[in-house]
Amino acid sequence: MQPVITLKDIVKTYNLGKPNELEILHGITITIYENEFVAIVGESGSGKSTLMNIIGALDKPTKGEYILNSLNVNKASKDQMSDIRNKNIGFVFQNFNLISRTSALKNVELPMLYKGISSSKRIKKAKELLTLVGMEKRMNHDPNELSGGQKQRVAIARALANNPSIILADEPTGALDSLTSRHVMDLFHKLHKQGKTIILITHSNKLAKECPRIITIKDGNIVSDVRQEINYVN
Amino acid sequence: MLIENIKIALNSIKANKLRSILTMLGIIIGIGSVIAIVTIGDSIANGVNKEMQGYGARNIEIYVTNKNEFSTDENMYEVSSVEMSEKDMLSKDMLLDYENAFSNQIQALSIEESIGQITLKNNRFKSNINILGVNKGYKDFNKLEMLSGDFIKENDINNISYNAVVSDKFIKEYFGSKYNNNEVLNKNIEIEINNKFLNLTIAGVYKFKSDEYTDKNTYSNILLPYTTAFKFNKKQVYFQSFKVVPKEDIDVIKFQLDTNTFLSSYYTHNNSYQITTFGLTSLVNSQNDLMNKLKLGISAIAGISLFVGGIGIMNIMMVSVTERTREIGIRMALGAKASTIKSQFIIEAIFISGIGGIIGLILGIIIGTIGSNMMKYSSSPSLFAGFIAISFSMAIGIFFGYYPANKASNLDPIEALRYE
Numbered sequence: 001m002q003p004v005i006t007l008k009d010i011v012k013t014y015n016l017g018k019p020n021e022l023e024i025l026h027g028i029t030i031t032i033y034e035n036e037f038v039a040i041v042g043e044s045g046s047g048k049s050t051l052m053n054i055i056g057a058l059d060k061p062t063k064g065e066y067i068l069n070s071l072n073v074n075k076a077s078k079d080q081m082s083d084i085r086n087k088n089i090g091f092v093f094q095n096f097n098l099i100s101r102t103s104a105l106k107n108v109e110l111p112m113l114y115k116g117i118s119s120s121k122r123i124k125k126a127k128e129l130l131t132l133v134g135m136e137k138r139m140n141h142d143p144n145e146l147s148g149g150q151k152q153r154v155a156i157a158r159a160l161a162n163n164p165s166i167i168l169a170d171e172p173t174g175a176l177d178s179l180t181s182r183h184v185m186d187l188f189h190k191l192h193k194q195g196k197t198i199i200l201i202t203h204s205n206k207l208a209k210e211c212p213r214i215i216t217i218k219d220g221n222i223v224s225d226v227r228q229e230i231n232y233v234n
Numbered sequence: 235m236l237i238e239n240i241k242i243a244l245n246s247i248k249a250n251k252l253r254s255i256l257t258m259l260g261i262i263i264g265i266g267s268v269i270a271i272v273t274i275g276d277s278i279a280n281g282v283n284k285e286m287q288g289y290g291a292r293n294i295e296i297y298v299t300n301k302n303e304f305s306t307d308e309n310m311y312e313v314s315s316v317e318m319s320e321k322d323m324l325s326k327d328m329l330l331d332y333e334n335a336f337s338n339q340i341q342a343l344s345i346e347e348s349i350g351q352i353t354l355k356n357n358r359f360k361s362n363i364n365i366l367g368v369n370k371g372y373k374d375f376n377k378l379e380m381l382s383g384d385f386i387k388e389n390d391i392n393n394i395s396y397n398a399v400v401s402d403k404f405i406k407e408y409f410g411s412k413y414n415n416n417e418v419l420n421k422n423i424e425i426e427i428n429n430k431f432l433n434l435t436i437a438g439v440y441k442f443k444s445d446e447y448t449d450k451n452t453y454s455n456i457l458l459p460y461t462t463a464f465k466f467n468k469k470q471v472y473f474q475s476f477k478v479v480p481k482e483d484i485d486v487i488k489f490q491l492d493t494n495t496f497l498s499s500y501y502t503h504n505n506s507y508q509i510t511t512f513g514l515t516s517l518v519n520s521q522n523d524l525m526n527k528l529k530l531g532i533s534a535i536a537g538i539s540l541f542v543g544g545i546g547i548m549n550i551m552m553v554s555v556t557e558r559t560r561e562i563g564i565r566m567a568l569g570a571k572a573s574t575i576k577s578q579f580i581i582e583a584i585f586i587s588g589i590g591g592i593i594g595l596i597l598g599i600i601i602g603t604i605g606s607n608m609m610k611y612s613s614s615p616s617l618f619a620g621f622i623a624i625s626f627s628m629a630i631g632i633f634f635g636y637y638p639a640n641k642a643s644n645l646d647p648i649e650a651l652r653y654e
Contacts (some may be wrong), residue, residue, distance in 0.1 A: 053648055056567070058567060058647050058648050059648055078571075078572065079571045079572065079573075082566065082569050082570065082571045082572075083569065083571075085567060085568070085569050086568065086569025087569070091567050091568070093651075097560070097563075097564045097567075097651070098564075099561055099564060099565075100561075101245065101249045102245070110565070110568050111568045111569055113235075113238055114565075114568060114569035114570050114571075114574065115569065116235070158568075162569075
């Protein structure tokens with residue numbers, strides 16, 4: 001199987017060289033393969049957000065190597081990183097982060113817009129994706145007309161827009177009630193079955209237990225990395 | 235991407251209609267006031283021009299003068315005709331050449347050749363009558379209104395006819411109430427002047443008007459073809475002077491200069507005589523000066539307003555960027571480059587100021603047109619000014635939008651995503 005993400009000895013230090021220098025990550029090494037469903041679990045302050053930003057090519061490590069799909073993220077410029085994110089990563093955030101006063105359809109189109117895809121192709125794909133997540137009836141609604149669960153589903157459709165190598169979900173059910181959370185997790189399982197690679201960042205062990213692979217991070221170090229058999233029943 | 239940015243910009247402006255309009259206000263007022271003032275100013279200038287035309291302030295008088303005696307101060311001059319011979323004067327052909335050369339600038343050209351004055355006595359009063367030989371252009375130059383019959387025609391001049399044109403005042407004085415203006419046509423009048431008799435046929439009657447600048451209302455004129463006058467005076471047709479007035483839209487100062495240059499070319503080898511032109515140039519100059527100063531002053535004030543309007547735009551863009559920090563973070567996370575974000579906000583600024591400019595232009599045209607119509611003489615706003623106005627307002631958008639747009643593009647996506 002192909003490694004999608006290779007992290008080697010990742011160190012992240014803030015305020016390097018200053019009196020308040022702080023090392024958050026102390027040498028993280030992880031390899032994530034295609035079609036894995038991985039949970040990265042940690043308490044707040046464990047460094048999981050920092051790790052997520054590095055995996056998401058939003059930030060660069062102070063030391064170490066990050067290869068994403070054979071792209072060397074360390075050596076990328078700011079513009080190149082934008083490009084890498086656009087083409088390889090599908091973000092799903094805890095608070096949805098949809099653009100307000102913009103329809104669900106236009107929200108899903110956005111990553112494709114930045115990729116340079118033509119309007120007609122964008123609209124077609126966006127409609128397909130919204131149908132996939134069950135939001136075809138609300139395509140033209142603005143985010144403020146949608147419930148939390150609906151917003152998250154639109155966000156997931158958006159994350160799939162450019163057919164990314166990985167879906168990076170940061171506490172995707174954090175703002176949702178238990179029923180809606182269930183729907184969202186079911187959606188992730190469905191996508192996983194369809195071949196997608198999903199990384200779920202969470203502080204909830206209960207949620208993590210749904211994933212076939214659980215990486216636990218504590219105080220900036222990986223403390224465990226286990227694979228388990230999941231008998232997932234919808 | 236450009237089209238998308240434009241759509242995003244318009245969407246953002248629409249979403250915050252009140253705020254957008256308040257932001258545009260500075261630009262609207264600045265552009266609107268410049269356009270309105272320039273339009274009204276032009277119509278005032280037009281009006282003054284027309285008034286001056288009416289008062290004869292734009293009339294140019296051309297004289298053949300003695301090189302030695304002559305002083306260049308207006309109004310005080312000596313015209314010596316004693317030693318002037320025909321070769322020193324302007325011929326009919328020279329005048330024709332001049333008229334042709336300046337045909338699209340000349341409104342009217344007037345020639346006068348005086349025979350003399352007579353005194354008419356009747357029961358109640360006596361008045362002095364001027365017997366004057368004139369050309370066709372005399373009528374337009376002096377803005378005479380014909381009440382009946384025709385003014386001196388080309389035929390009259392060529393045939394040296396004895397057709398005369400007189401005023402209605404003269405008709406009253408000479409005939410009493412015997413004939414009205416129409417009945418008097420083709421009637422004869424006989425005048426004794428310089429011990430000679432002049433028998434004239436009345437061909438036309440004009441409306442007498444007194445000159446506003448000189449008290450000539452005791453005078454009236456009998457107008458004959460100038461060829462007839464020259465013949466009566468036993469002189470060849472050569473001119474020492476004539477008068478001309480340019481069309482309303484012609485720069486009278488330049489016209490006077492060009493006229494002088496043209497006619498002086500006939501006198502380059504004349505040692506004794508030269509061409510001198512007179513016009514109320516100082517009056518015209520000061521009027522032009524005043525108008526220009528006024529327009530400049532108002533434009534400067536409007537410029538300040540535009541500058542303030544631009545600052546307003548920058549202010550609002552800064553607020554807009556701060557408000558949309560999270561949105562910018564999301565866009566960057568999804569793949570928007572710094573340059574994309576920068577263009578997005580600059581285009582938004584250009585649209586705010588551009589739309590403000592268009593609204594200001596329309597408002598300025600409306601106010602300017604209403605204002606100029608109230609001024610008696612209207613003027614239409616120039617397309618060129620409108621084009622300048624729109625371009626300038628868009629430039630303001632680019633200039634004042636740059637800083638906020640730059641700030642937006644330099645945001646760190648991680649920080650921006652955390653922003654509440």
